[in-house]
Amino acid sequence: MHIEPGIVEGAKLLLSYGTAAAALGYTAKLAFGTIRRDGAASLALRAAIATVLVFSFFEVLPHHPVGVSEVHLILGSTLLLLFGAAPAAIGLAAGLLTQGLFFAPFDLPQYGINVTTLLVPLFATAALARRIIPADTAYVDIRYAQALKLSVAYQGGIVAWVAFWAFYGQGMGAENLQNVASFGAAYMSVVILEPLVDLAVLAAAKTLHRLKGSIAIEKRLYEPAA
Secondary structure (H helix, E strand, C coil): CCCCCCCCCHHHHHHHHHHHHHHHHHHHHHHHHHHHHHCHHHHHHHHHHHHHHHHHHHHCCCCEEECCEEECCCCHHHHHHHHCHHHHHHHHHHHHHHHHHHCCHHHHHHHHHHHHHHHHHHHHHHHHHHHHCCCCCCHHHCCHHHHHHHHHHHHHHHHHHHHHHHHHHHCCCHHHHHHHHHHHHHHHCHHHHHHHHHHHHHHHHHHCHHHCCCCCCCHHHCCCCC
16 A cells, blocks of 8 residues: 555645644554553553564565555554554554665655555544444454454555545546556455454464463453453
């Protein structure tokens, strides 16, 4: 979902600074809530693990430019279920920044665009999870239909934001419309894979009972909501 350099340029980048600041500000709010509930050590450890995973998703897993952006397997809903909203958001933002600083400096001017595109759908997916997963259900017990809804929400949110930035930067011309449509079709194919990854990871977690109570994972993974 790294939007291609040149899609949004000049003064138009100012909007991305504002949306990124709002997204990071909300991340900070979630982080303070996590610290109060689980402690600073738990937040720091989960965020660090999520950062390493996100960086590997961007740099190690296959990724291909399609239309106005790149298609990545980001596994946002997987990160959310394993680590919680705040650590997942920190991991996405920090992993993206690490990649830009050390491997893709040409992406740094678009950091505000890309971090907004990653985080806002995560927040929406977290809100959806609260609605569709009953409070008495641990995450390791969710069904495929629930995992699919979370994946569609996250990946669909990314496609919507990429489309917004592309139209905002380049207008509604036929070529841009085609490029956005090509990206959207390619990216939504991730929806086929991500719920299966979610369920595989959750099934593995379910067998690793020693992780229950660990500060390295979200408590809700094994326990109903308090």
